[in-house]
Amino acid sequence: MWHFVGYRVLQAIPVLLVVITVTFFLVRIAPGGPFDSEKAVIPEVQAALEAQYRLNLTLWQQYTAYLGDLSRGDLGPSFKYPGRSVNELIAAGFPVTAELGFYALLVALFIGGAAGIIASLRPNTAQDYVPMSAAMIGICMPSFLLGPMLILVFGIYLDWLPVSGWGDSPGDKILPSITLGSAYAAYIARLSRAGMLEVLSQDYIRTARAKGLPEWQVVLKHALRGGLLPVVAFLGPAFAGLLSGSFVVETIFQIPGLGRFYVQAAFNRDYTMILGSTVFLATLIVLFNLLSDILAAWMNPRLRAQYGER
Amino acid sequence: MRLSVLHFLWILIASLSLLACSSGESNVVQGNRDGILHFGNGTEPQGLDPHVVTGIPESHIVGALFEGLAVKNPYTLESEPGVAQRWDVSADGLTITFHLNPAARWSNGDPMTAQDYVWSWQRALSPAMGNQNAYMLYSIENAEAFATGKLDDFNAVGVKALDDHTLQVRLNTPTPYFIQLMDHQSTFAVHRPTIEKFGVATDRFTPWTRVENIVGNGAFRLTDWQLNRRIVVQKSDTYWDRERVQLNGIVFYPTENISSEERMFRVGQLHYTQSVPLDKIPVYRAMQNSPYMNAPYLGTYFYLFNTNKPPLDDVRVRQALAMAVDRERLNNTVLHGSNIPAYSITPPGTLGYQPPRVFDYDVQRARQLLAEAGYPDGAGWPGLELAYNTSESHLKIAVALQQMWKDALNIDVTLANQEWKVYLDSVDQMNFQMARRGWIGDYVDPNSFLDLFLCGGGNNNTGFCDPRYDELLKRQAPRATSREERYAIFREAETLLMEQMPILPIYTYTSNHLIHPGVQGMPSNLMDAVNFKHVALDKNWKAAE
Numbered sequence: 001m002w003h004f005v006g007y008r009v010l011q012a013i014p015v016l017l018v019v020i021t022v023t024f025f026l027v028r029i030a031p032g033g034p035f036d037s038e039k040a041v042i043p044e045v046q047a048a049l050e051a052q053y054r055l056n057l058t059l060w061q062q063y064t065a066y067l068g069d070l071s072r073g074d075l076g077p078s079f080k081y082p083g084r085s086v087n088e089l090i091a092a093g094f095p096v097t098a099e100l101g102f103y104a105l106l107v108a109l110f111i112g113g114a115a116g117i118i119a120s121l122r123p124n125t126a127q128d129y130v131p132m133s134a135a136m137i138g139i140c141m142p143s144f145l146l147g148p149m150l151i152l153v154f155g156i157y158l159d160w161l162p163v164s165g166w167g168d169s170p171g172d173k174i175l176p177s178i179t180l181g182s183a184y185a186a187y188i189a190r191l192s193r194a195g196m197l198e199v200l201s202q203d204y205i206r207t208a209r210a211k212g213l214p215e216w217q218v219v220l221k222h223a224l225r226g227g228l229l230p231v232v233a234f235l236g237p238a239f240a241g242l243l244s245g246s247f248v249v250e251t252i253f254q255i256p257g258l259g260r261f262y263v264q265a266a267f268n269r270d271y272t273m274i275l276g277s278t279v280f281l282a283t284l285i286v287l288f289n290l291l292s293d294i295l296a297a298w299m300n301p302r303l304r305a306q307y308g309e310r
Numbered sequence: 311m312r313l314s315v316l317h318f319l320w321i322l323i324a325s326l327s328l329l330a331c332s333s334g335e336s337n338v339v340q341g342n343r344d345g346i347l348h349f350g351n352g353t354e355p356q357g358l359d360p361h362v363v364t365g366i367p368e369s370h371i372v373g374a375l376f377e378g379l380a381v382k383n384p385y386t387l388e389s390e391p392g393v394a395q396r397w398d399v400s401a402d403g404l405t406i407t408f409h410l411n412p413a414a415r416w417s418n419g420d421p422m423t424a425q426d427y428v429w430s431w432q433r434a435l436s437p438a439m440g441n442q443n444a445y446m447l448y449s450i451e452n453a454e455a456f457a458t459g460k461l462d463d464f465n466a467v468g469v470k471a472l473d474d475h476t477l478q479v480r481l482n483t484p485t486p487y488f489i490q491l492m493d494h495q496s497t498f499a500v501h502r503p504t505i506e507k508f509g510v511a512t513d514r515f516t517p518w519t520r521v522e523n524i525v526g527n528g529a530f531r532l533t534d535w536q537l538n539r540r541i542v543v544q545k546s547d548t549y550w551d552r553e554r555v556q557l558n559g560i561v562f563y564p565t566e567n568i569s570s571e572e573r574m575f576r577v578g579q580l581h582y583t584q585s586v587p588l589d590k591i592p593v594y595r596a597m598q599n600s601p602y603m604n605a606p607y608l609g610t611y612f613y614l615f616n617t618n619k620p621p622l623d624d625v626r627v628r629q630a631l632a633m634a635v636d637r638e639r640l641n642n643t644v645l646h647g648s649n650i651p652a653y654s655i656t657p658p659g660t661l662g663y664q665p666p667r668v669f670d671y672d673v674q675r676a677r678q679l680l681a682e683a684g685y686p687d688g689a690g691w692p693g694l695e696l697a698y699n700t701s702e703s704h705l706k707i708a709v710a711l712q713q714m715w716k717d718a719l720n721i722d723v724t725l726a727n728q729e730w731k732v733y734l735d736s737v738d739q740m741n742f743q744m745a746r747r748g749w750i751g752d753y754v755d756p757n758s759f760l761d762l763f764l765c766g767g768g769n770n771n772t773g774f775c776d777p778r779y780d781e782l783l784k785r786q787a788p789r790a791t792s793r794e795e796r797y798a799i800f801r802e803a804e805t806l807l808m809e810q811m812p813i814l815p816i817y818t819y820t821s822n823h824l825i826h827p828g829v830q831g832m833p834s835n836l837m838d839a840v841n842f843k844h845v846a847l848d849k850n851w852k853a854a855e
Contacts, residue, residue: 030731030732031731031732031735031736032729032730032731032732032733032734032735033731033735035442036731036734036735036738037364037442037734038734038748038749039364039442039768039769040738040767040768040769041442041768042444042445042457042458042768044437044457044458044459045437045440045441045442045444047437048437048438048439048440049440052440052514052515077515080356081354081356081357082356082357082359082362082514082515083357083359083362083514083515083516083517083519084357084537089537092536092537092538093537093538148569148573151573155573155577156573156576156577159577162577162579163570163573163574163576163577163579164570164573164574164579165539165579166539168539251566251567251570252567252569252570253570254563254564254565254567254570254574256536256537256538256539257538260538261538267729267730267731268731269731
């Protein structure tokens, strides 16, 4: 097992280096710069601004200087928000995005898992079709449509829940979590249905039933652990996706998360912010993939066996 | 199994409705009672340093925390006393003496002095500061030379503190709008000891504007700043005119999604929105006692012609394109009647100035001009590309004009959608044939628009260059002795400009806001200027619904 973990960690280092390098040079290729604005900037001002951000050095010098700062954990000053460091912006936005992602994942797991399991118990009947069609709609419905619809119904017509904000008034976390989670709920429903169907046809389930166990015990105790394996493998990438993909939901609900900073940074050519958040999110994604692999290995005895453990 | 799912759903619904009961009264109702204004402010401010920030959202907050020598009356836009009690302009218009109010204080209690201004303007003009608005002070003697590094000694710049409360400014040429500029953040004074506590004067990165550090001189002081969430200011108890300040505080919200902003307004989270979604305008127009506020704004939406590139190097082609556009129809359909058709670069009625009307919507004349230029009924037309930055409304306007040109002149224009920074780069490099553009005046004076098209001007971007035009604006207008004479010179220059047609004016901007009926003292005006000192909330306002 440790062998497996160590191997994966070592794999992550070159991946991150490539991410940093590619991002660093890609953002520079994009036309336009951080100080372009609708009003022309006089050359002296432009030069002063560039010097303050080391843009007057050669690209290679900037790159090595950036790697040096990065090794000390310093992501540099933001271009768009003078006086704020990228570290500070990430520290302000990430906890919000992580909390939103976590709730969204709970929503996705609960709705998706329940729909998938219910569907798998009576395949190809109404009990299968209804939840799975709902799941299909969930995949197809983009959050920029679902979000405003939920707001319209629960926020404006029924006046039950706040239409925006995060932690400002009671209940304002509910709609964003549902909006963000529902797309993933659909994936999880399909994955858990497939996983459960496969497991329910296995010999050991027949054995369990033959022992005379009640159906709910067969499903919950024996089938579930194996049946949800594909879901667990999906959790890491899903959480990473929730973190980096929450921009739309954050914008609709005015949530002060990292996603908004990240996407705006690209529009603003805020070089350090683009790089900083990319490196940060890439690290997280690598980490979550690793965690979900470890979890999957723990849940799947066959995989564990591969790495010489029992 | 099934039962437990049902149980859970039931609990979920029950807890949802419980939450709903506890949500209580809205921001607006609470705010009216406590004197707190909830202000939709567009975007998260870049920062709060008056010599660093450039945007409109920033100017609202900075304007609450700081005050200039003179401020604008929101009803008349005339300058009225700010930190300066009064000011004298010498007979030749070249020397302005500001007399500072001895009661003016910084928020930490320090008195405000003329030396504060000398130091602050040196900071604002220092090349190392990288202040993108430094040009606001260029009418001061030698200020431009200092800002561009040609002059190192600030003592040679025309700003002097005669004593603690007298500031003398010498100008290059008479500049009638100079007093107006005293209300712009780049001319504000900043608190020297606070800034120097955190670094050198010109360091853009210090934390001096954070809640715990900032010292201002405005009617409000900063009490809370949560990134992308809210900025809260409270009435200042050191402000010289605090008796007149009626609000107890303001909450600024970064509302960059205008649909979300409109929803926040609808449920009573905001008193005021920065804008209104285009498709909601007819809905709000139709309402009785509508909160919708629409007023002319000091800005023009136009297309740039690159006069160096064929076929636009021919003035007849430029005129044909301009005359073939039915601006009234565009405004009434695509823009829901929310703007004002424009036939000149200067918005009509800027402090009494009426721009000349050089051309009209005239398809016959347009066809004739195009034929004279060698493209009768579009024959032999080499094609033309229009660049615009990504936005639904720019796209809609471009498509409408494309169709009008096709119908009227039988010519094809292709549309090139560009991401914002790419578009800025194209415009700056003049790497386009025709490009969308908007310009908002810095001050209420025709000069703010007309000086764009001086030879080689940084924002000219058309290749237009006419010595007579430059002569009128740079030599004659400053020497004019009366407003009438000055405006006559501007009219001559603008006529010249519109005959050469390096730009295609489309519409005059309007400001669009939703404003709660309980808000007083926020009238619409040409600059869309808000002076929070004048704002009050009706305590007795009750929701009619």
